[in-house]
Amino acid sequence: MTHAVSSTASIGLYPFDARGVAKRFRHAAIFGALTALEPGETMRFYNDHDPLPLLAQIEAHFGSRVTIAYVARAPGEIIIDFGIA
Numbered sequence: 209m210t211h212a213v214s215s216t217a218s219i220g221l222y223p224f225d226a227r228g229v230a231k232r233f234r235h236a237a238i239f240g241a242l243t244a245l246e247p248g249e250t251m252r253f254y255n256d257h258d259p260l261p262l263l264a265q266i267e268a269h270f271g272s273r274v275t276i277a278y279v280a281r282a283p284g285e286i287i288i289d290f291g292i293a
Contacts, residue, residue: 220249221289227256235262242266242274245292252279255286266290 222245229237241251258281266274272293279287 220246221252222249223252223254225254226259227254235265238262239266239269242270242290242292245290247292249292251290253286253288253290255288256284258286259288263288 222241224238224241226234226238238253245251263276266276275289275291275293277289277291279289281287
């Protein structure tokens with residue numbers, strides 16, 4: 209079986225679409241994905257709403273080890289890059 213590697217993964221940019229994760233598992237899945245990143249890698253996060261409480265939790269947990277940069281911030285389409293230092 210052959211597995212395709214996305215071009216974004218080859219440059220250290222990994223997509224995470226939270227819209228497809230059940231709400232009760234969402235934060236645990238996001239924290240797990242962030243913990244799995246190596247320094248210099250980025251998780252591109254897709255969501256249907258601005259996750260301000262989640263961002264506060266991430267900042268409290270990871271501190272300066274994570275950077276948060278909005279790529280898109282339109283109603284119904286939120287894209288955030290989480291980088292690991």
